[in-house]
Amino acid sequence: VYKRQFVLWVNAEGQAAALRTAPLHAQVGGPVIEVLAREGRWVSAGDVIARIDPVEYEISRKEAQGALEQAEASYQDLTLGDETIEDPEVLAVRQAQARIRSGLAGAEARLEQAEYNLEKTVIRAPYAGRVANLVVDVGTRLSPNDSIATVVDLSSVDVDVQVLESEIAALEVGRDASVTFTAFPGEPLQAVVVTVNPVVDPVSHVGRATVRLRNPGARILPGMHANVRIAGRLFEDRISVPKEAIVERSRREVVFVFEPESEGATTGRAKWRYVTTGLENEEAIEVVPSEDTDELAEGEIVLVGGHTTLTHDAMVRLAEPEGGAGGAP
Numbered sequence: 001v002y003k004r005q006f007v008l009w010v011n012a013e014g015q016a017a018a019l020r021t022a023p024l025h026a027q028v029g030g031p032v033i034e035v036l037a038r039e040g041r042w043v044s045a046g047d048v049i050a051r052i053d054p055v056e057y058e059i060s061r062k063e064a065q066g067a068l069e070q071a072e073a074s075y076q077d078l079t080l081g082d083e084t085i086e087d088p089e090v091l092a093v094r095q096a097q098a099r100i101r102s103g104l105a106g107a108e109a110r111l112e113q114a115e116y117n118l119e120k121t122v123i124r125a126p127y128a129g130r131v132a133n134l135v136v137d138v139g140t141r142l143s144p145n146d147s148i149a150t151v152v153d154l155s156s157v158d159v160d161v162q163v164l165e166s167e168i169a170a171l172e173v174g175r176d177a178s179v180t181f182t183a184f185p186g187e188p189l190q191a192v193v194v195t196v197n198p199v200v201d202p203v204s205h206v207g208r209a210t211v212r213l214r215n216p217g218a219r220i221l222p223g224m225h226a227n228v229r230i231a232g233r234l235f236e237d238r239i240s241v242p243k244e245a246i247v248e249r250s251r252r253e254v255v256f257v258f259e260p261e262s263e264g265a266t267t268g269r270a271k272w273r274y275v276t277t278g279l280e281n282e283e284a285i286e287v288v289p290s291e292d293t294d295e296l297a298e299g300e301i302v303l304v305g306g307h308t309t310l311t312h313d314a315m316v317r318l319a320e321p322e323g324g325a326g327g328a329p
Helices: 055-078 088-102 104-119
Strands: 002-025 030-035 048-052 122-124 129-132 147-164 176-181 189-196 206-214 225-242 247-249 252-260 267-274 276-280 284-288 314-317
Touching (some): 002 129, 002 284, 048 147, 055 088, 055 104, 088 104, 147 225, 176 206, 225 276
Antiparallel strands (some): 002 225, 030 048, 129 147, 147 206, 176 189, 176 225, 189 206, 225 284, 247 252, 267 314
Protein backbone atom coordinates (compact mmCIF):
# COMPACT_ATOMS: atom_id res chain seq x y z
CA VAL A 1 0.00 0.00 0.00
CA TYR A 2 1.48 3.34 -1.07
CA LYS A 3 0.72 6.91 -0.09
CA ARG A 4 2.23 9.06 -2.79
CA GLN A 5 1.54 11.15 -5.84
CA PHE A 6 -1.04 9.51 -8.09
CA VAL A 7 -0.53 10.10 -11.79
CA LEU A 8 -3.12 9.94 -14.56
CA TRP A 9 -1.10 9.23 -17.67
CA VAL A 10 -1.77 10.56 -21.15
CA ASN A 11 -1.07 8.00 -23.90
CA ALA A 12 -0.28 8.97 -27.46
CA GLU A 13 1.70 7.90 -30.50
CA GLY A 14 4.29 9.69 -32.56
CA GLN A 15 7.49 9.43 -34.57
CA ALA A 16 11.06 10.18 -33.63
CA ALA A 17 12.69 13.26 -35.12
CA ALA A 18 16.29 14.44 -34.91
CA LEU A 19 17.08 17.15 -32.40
CA ARG A 20 18.58 19.27 -35.19
CA THR A 21 18.85 18.83 -38.94
CA ALA A 22 21.14 21.02 -41.07
CA PRO A 23 20.83 20.79 -44.86
CA LEU A 24 24.18 21.85 -46.36
CA HIS A 25 24.19 23.79 -49.63
CA ALA A 26 26.98 25.16 -51.79
CA GLN A 27 27.45 28.89 -51.29
CA VAL A 28 29.88 29.18 -54.22
CA GLY A 29 30.08 27.28 -57.48
CA GLY A 30 32.74 25.01 -58.91
CA PRO A 31 33.85 21.38 -59.22
CA VAL A 32 34.17 19.24 -56.10
CA ILE A 33 37.79 18.13 -55.65
CA GLU A 34 37.47 16.21 -52.37
CA VAL A 35 34.74 14.52 -50.33
CA LEU A 36 35.86 13.55 -46.84
CA ALA A 37 32.52 12.50 -45.35
CA ARG A 38 30.58 9.33 -45.98
CA GLU A 39 26.87 8.80 -45.54
CA GLY A 40 26.05 7.55 -42.05
CA ARG A 41 29.45 8.55 -40.63
CA TRP A 42 29.88 10.64 -37.51
CA VAL A 43 31.36 14.11 -37.86
CA SER A 44 32.36 16.69 -35.27
CA ALA A 45 31.57 20.39 -35.39
CA GLY A 46 33.85 22.00 -38.00
CA ASP A 47 34.82 18.77 -39.75
CA VAL A 48 35.23 19.10 -43.51
CA ILE A 49 32.47 17.48 -45.53
CA ALA A 50 33.72 18.43 -49.02
CA ARG A 51 35.96 20.90 -50.84
CA ILE A 52 35.25 22.90 -53.99
CA ASP A 53 38.16 23.76 -56.29
CA PRO A 54 39.51 26.99 -54.75
CA VAL A 55 41.80 28.13 -57.63
CA GLU A 56 39.35 30.62 -59.12
CA TYR A 57 38.64 32.09 -55.69
CA GLU A 58 42.31 32.31 -54.75
CA ILE A 59 42.92 34.32 -57.93
CA SER A 60 39.99 36.59 -57.09
CA ARG A 61 41.40 37.14 -53.60
CA LYS A 62 44.81 38.07 -55.03
CA GLU A 63 43.19 40.50 -57.47
CA ALA A 64 41.19 42.04 -54.64
CA GLN A 65 44.32 42.30 -52.51
CA GLY A 66 46.15 44.08 -55.34
CA ALA A 67 43.25 46.48 -55.88
CA LEU A 68 43.22 47.26 -52.18
CA GLU A 69 46.95 48.04 -52.21
CA GLN A 70 46.42 50.42 -55.13
CA ALA A 71 43.55 52.11 -53.31
CA GLU A 72 45.67 52.46 -50.17
CA ALA A 73 48.48 54.05 -52.20
CA SER A 74 46.02 56.49 -53.79
CA TYR A 75 44.65 57.31 -50.33
CA GLN A 76 48.14 58.03 -49.05
CA ASP A 77 48.75 60.41 -51.99
CA LEU A 78 45.47 62.23 -51.39
CA THR A 79 46.17 62.68 -47.67
CA LEU A 80 49.84 63.60 -48.02
CA GLY A 81 50.58 66.57 -45.77
CA ASP A 82 47.33 66.25 -43.81
CA GLU A 83 49.34 65.81 -40.61
CA THR A 84 49.81 69.56 -40.58
CA ILE A 85 46.08 70.21 -40.31
CA GLU A 86 45.25 71.12 -36.73
CA ASP A 87 41.47 71.36 -36.99
CA PRO A 88 40.16 67.78 -36.33
CA GLU A 89 36.89 68.41 -38.14
CA VAL A 90 38.66 69.55 -41.28
CA LEU A 91 41.01 66.58 -41.06
CA ALA A 92 38.11 64.15 -40.73
CA VAL A 93 36.35 65.63 -43.78
CA ARG A 94 39.53 65.43 -45.91
CA GLN A 95 40.16 61.82 -44.91
CA ALA A 96 36.58 60.85 -45.67
CA GLN A 97 36.78 62.48 -49.11
CA ALA A 98 40.11 60.78 -49.75
CA ARG A 99 38.60 57.36 -48.96
CA ILE A 100 35.84 58.01 -51.48
CA ARG A 101 38.12 59.35 -54.23
CA SER A 102 40.65 56.55 -53.78
CA GLY A 103 37.98 53.83 -53.74
CA LEU A 104 39.46 52.45 -50.53
CA ALA A 105 36.15 51.42 -48.94
CA GLY A 106 35.05 49.52 -52.04
CA ALA A 107 38.42 47.80 -52.33
CA GLU A 108 38.24 46.68 -48.70
CA ALA A 109 34.74 45.28 -49.25
CA ARG A 110 35.79 43.42 -52.41
CA LEU A 111 38.69 41.80 -50.54
CA GLU A 112 36.35 40.73 -47.73
CA GLN A 113 33.97 39.25 -50.31
CA ALA A 114 36.83 37.41 -52.07
CA GLU A 115 38.09 35.99 -48.77
CA TYR A 116 34.57 34.96 -47.82
CA ASN A 117 34.06 33.16 -51.15
CA LEU A 118 37.39 31.39 -50.75
CA GLU A 119 36.46 30.27 -47.26
CA LYS A 120 33.16 28.87 -48.55
CA THR A 121 34.94 26.48 -50.92
CA VAL A 122 35.32 24.31 -47.80
CA ILE A 123 32.01 22.87 -46.61
CA ARG A 124 32.07 22.07 -42.88
CA ALA A 125 29.70 20.42 -40.41
CA PRO A 126 27.92 23.09 -38.33
CA TYR A 127 27.71 20.75 -35.32
CA ALA A 128 28.38 17.15 -34.35
CA GLY A 129 26.12 14.56 -35.92
CA ARG A 130 25.78 11.97 -38.63
CA VAL A 131 25.95 12.61 -42.35
CA ALA A 132 22.79 11.86 -44.34
CA ASN A 133 21.62 12.42 -47.92
CA LEU A 134 25.15 12.91 -49.32
CA VAL A 135 24.64 13.71 -53.01
CA VAL A 136 28.08 14.86 -54.22
CA ASP A 137 31.27 13.10 -55.24
CA VAL A 138 34.61 14.16 -56.62
CA GLY A 139 34.02 15.84 -59.97
CA THR A 140 30.49 17.00 -59.23
CA ARG A 141 30.07 20.56 -60.48
CA LEU A 142 28.10 22.67 -58.05
CA SER A 143 26.25 25.93 -58.44
CA PRO A 144 25.33 28.18 -55.51
CA ASN A 145 22.48 26.68 -53.44
CA ASP A 146 23.01 23.15 -54.77
CA SER A 147 22.43 20.50 -52.10
CA ILE A 148 25.48 18.70 -50.70
CA ALA A 149 24.41 16.68 -47.65
CA THR A 150 22.53 16.88 -44.37
CA VAL A 151 24.03 16.73 -40.89
CA VAL A 152 21.66 15.19 -38.35
CA ASP A 153 22.15 15.71 -34.62
CA LEU A 154 21.02 12.48 -32.95
CA SER A 155 22.39 13.13 -29.47
CA SER A 156 18.73 13.49 -28.46
CA VAL A 157 15.50 12.88 -30.31
CA ASP A 158 12.12 14.58 -30.16
CA VAL A 159 8.78 12.84 -30.47
CA ASP A 160 5.77 14.94 -31.47
CA VAL A 161 2.46 13.49 -30.28
CA GLN A 162 -1.15 14.40 -30.87
CA VAL A 163 -3.12 14.78 -27.64
CA LEU A 164 -6.88 15.10 -27.22
CA GLU A 165 -8.08 18.54 -26.17
CA SER A 166 -9.57 17.03 -23.00
CA GLU A 167 -6.09 15.90 -21.94
CA ILE A 168 -3.66 18.49 -23.28
CA ALA A 169 -4.66 21.08 -20.69
CA ALA A 170 -3.15 18.79 -18.03
CA LEU A 171 0.29 18.73 -19.68
CA GLU A 172 3.13 21.03 -18.71
CA VAL A 173 6.70 21.55 -19.86
CA GLY A 174 9.04 19.55 -17.65
CA ARG A 175 6.63 16.67 -16.99
CA ASP A 176 8.03 13.14 -17.01
CA ALA A 177 7.29 10.87 -19.93
CA SER A 178 8.02 7.31 -20.97
CA VAL A 179 8.65 6.33 -24.59
CA THR A 180 8.60 2.84 -26.07
CA PHE A 181 9.69 2.37 -29.67
CA THR A 182 8.33 -0.38 -31.89
CA ALA A 183 11.94 -1.20 -32.80
CA PHE A 184 12.77 -1.84 -29.12
CA PRO A 185 9.69 -3.49 -27.58
CA GLY A 186 9.56 -3.80 -23.82
CA GLU A 187 12.26 -1.18 -23.36
CA PRO A 188 10.68 2.03 -22.00
CA LEU A 189 12.94 5.08 -22.17
CA GLN A 190 12.70 8.11 -19.93
CA ALA A 191 11.82 11.43 -21.55
CA VAL A 192 10.61 14.90 -20.61
CA VAL A 193 8.03 17.26 -22.10
CA VAL A 194 9.81 20.16 -23.81
CA THR A 195 6.93 21.94 -25.56
CA VAL A 196 3.14 22.06 -25.38
CA ASN A 197 1.53 23.78 -28.35
CA PRO A 198 -1.00 26.34 -27.04
CA VAL A 199 -3.25 25.89 -30.10
CA VAL A 200 -5.80 23.08 -30.50
CA ASP A 201 -6.90 22.11 -34.02
CA PRO A 202 -10.57 23.16 -34.29
CA VAL A 203 -11.36 20.33 -36.71
CA SER A 204 -9.65 17.33 -35.14
CA HIS A 205 -9.83 18.71 -31.58
CA VAL A 206 -6.28 17.61 -30.80
CA GLY A 207 -3.23 19.52 -29.69
CA ARG A 208 0.47 18.79 -29.96
CA ALA A 209 3.14 18.15 -27.38
CA THR A 210 6.81 17.27 -27.81
CA VAL A 211 8.87 15.02 -25.57
CA ARG A 212 12.66 14.75 -25.71
CA LEU A 213 14.94 11.89 -24.71
CA ARG A 214 18.65 11.20 -24.79
CA ASN A 215 19.88 8.93 -27.58
CA PRO A 216 23.28 7.47 -26.67
CA GLY A 217 24.79 5.54 -29.52
CA ALA A 218 22.16 6.97 -31.90
CA ARG A 219 20.07 3.78 -31.63
CA ILE A 220 16.86 5.71 -32.22
CA LEU A 221 16.58 6.87 -35.81
CA PRO A 222 14.34 9.61 -37.20
CA GLY A 223 11.01 8.23 -38.33
CA MET A 224 10.81 5.37 -35.82
CA HIS A 225 7.30 4.83 -34.43
CA ALA A 226 6.86 5.47 -30.70
CA ASN A 227 4.25 4.97 -28.00
CA VAL A 228 4.44 7.79 -25.49
CA ARG A 229 3.09 8.03 -21.96
CA ILE A 230 3.10 11.48 -20.36
CA ALA A 231 2.34 12.41 -16.78
CA GLY A 232 -0.96 14.29 -16.99
CA ARG A 233 -3.06 15.15 -13.95
CA LEU A 234 -1.20 14.81 -10.64
CA PHE A 235 -2.86 14.11 -7.28
CA GLU A 236 -0.75 14.37 -4.14
CA ASP A 237 -0.80 12.04 -1.11
CA ARG A 238 -3.23 9.45 -2.40
CA ILE A 239 -3.47 5.91 -0.99
CA SER A 240 -3.19 3.36 -3.77
CA VAL A 241 -2.60 -0.34 -4.40
CA PRO A 242 -1.63 -2.31 -7.52
CA LYS A 243 -4.64 -2.99 -9.72
CA GLU A 244 -4.03 -6.73 -9.31
CA ALA A 245 -4.82 -6.42 -5.60
CA ILE A 246 -8.52 -5.70 -6.23
CA VAL A 247 -10.84 -8.71 -6.34
CA GLU A 248 -14.63 -8.83 -6.31
CA ARG A 249 -16.66 -10.68 -3.72
CA SER A 250 -20.46 -10.48 -3.64
CA ARG A 251 -20.28 -7.56 -6.09
CA ARG A 252 -18.06 -5.60 -3.73
CA GLU A 253 -14.42 -4.69 -4.14
CA VAL A 254 -12.05 -6.41 -1.73
CA VAL A 255 -8.33 -6.52 -1.04
CA PHE A 256 -6.54 -9.19 0.99
CA VAL A 257 -4.13 -7.70 3.51
CA PHE A 258 -1.33 -9.91 4.81
CA GLU A 259 -1.04 -10.11 8.60
CA PRO A 260 2.18 -11.93 9.57
CA GLU A 261 2.20 -14.43 12.44
CA SER A 262 5.05 -12.45 13.97
CA GLU A 263 7.10 -9.42 13.01
CA GLY A 264 9.05 -10.12 9.84
CA ALA A 265 7.44 -13.54 9.28
CA THR A 266 6.61 -14.69 5.74
CA THR A 267 3.64 -16.74 6.92
CA GLY A 268 0.40 -15.34 8.27
CA ARG A 269 -3.23 -14.83 7.48
CA ALA A 270 -5.01 -13.14 4.59
CA LYS A 271 -7.55 -10.64 5.92
CA TRP A 272 -10.03 -9.29 3.46
CA ARG A 273 -11.13 -5.70 3.61
CA TYR A 274 -13.87 -4.04 1.67
CA VAL A 275 -12.59 -0.93 -0.10
CA THR A 276 -13.89 1.96 -2.13
CA THR A 277 -11.82 2.76 -5.19
CA GLY A 278 -11.23 6.06 -6.91
CA LEU A 279 -8.78 7.12 -9.58
CA GLU A 280 -7.20 4.48 -11.78
CA ASN A 281 -4.21 4.32 -14.11
CA GLU A 282 -2.40 1.51 -15.92
CA GLU A 283 -0.67 0.13 -12.80
CA ALA A 284 -2.53 1.27 -9.70
CA ILE A 285 -5.91 2.15 -8.30
CA GLU A 286 -6.71 4.64 -5.59
CA VAL A 287 -8.40 3.56 -2.35
CA VAL A 288 -10.55 6.34 -0.91
CA PRO A 289 -12.05 6.71 2.60
CA SER A 290 -15.67 5.70 3.00
CA GLU A 291 -18.05 5.07 5.90
CA ASP A 292 -19.07 1.70 4.45
CA THR A 293 -15.61 0.28 3.71
CA ASP A 294 -12.26 -0.26 5.40
CA GLU A 295 -9.20 1.94 5.16
CA LEU A 296 -5.70 0.88 4.24
CA ALA A 297 -2.48 2.13 5.83
CA GLU A 298 0.68 3.06 3.98
CA GLY A 299 3.17 0.17 4.06
CA GLU A 300 0.66 -2.63 4.53
CA ILE A 301 1.15 -5.65 2.28
CA VAL A 302 -1.70 -6.55 -0.05
CA LEU A 303 -1.82 -9.77 -2.03
CA VAL A 304 -1.60 -9.46 -5.81
CA GLY A 305 -1.32 -13.11 -6.83
CA GLY A 306 -2.85 -16.41 -5.81
CA HIS A 307 -5.61 -14.62 -3.95
CA THR A 308 -8.61 -14.91 -6.23
CA THR A 309 -9.92 -18.06 -4.42
CA LEU A 310 -8.80 -17.15 -0.91
CA THR A 311 -11.16 -16.91 2.04
CA HIS A 312 -10.93 -14.56 4.97
CA ASP A 313 -8.37 -15.67 7.58
CA ALA A 314 -6.78 -18.22 5.24
CA MET A 315 -3.18 -19.14 6.07
CA VAL A 316 -0.74 -17.91 3.42
CA ARG A 317 2.97 -17.81 2.82
CA LEU A 318 4.63 -14.98 0.89
CA ALA A 319 6.58 -16.36 -2.06
CA GLU A 320 10.02 -15.08 -3.01
CA PRO A 321 9.82 -12.62 -5.90
CA GLU A 322 10.75 -13.80 -9.37
CA GLY A 323 14.46 -13.32 -9.83
CA GLY A 324 15.30 -13.83 -6.15
CA ALA A 325 15.07 -11.84 -2.95
CA GLY A 326 15.31 -8.08 -2.82
CA GLY A 327 12.09 -7.11 -4.58
CA ALA A 328 8.48 -7.05 -3.51
CA PRO A 329 7.25 -10.50 -2.40
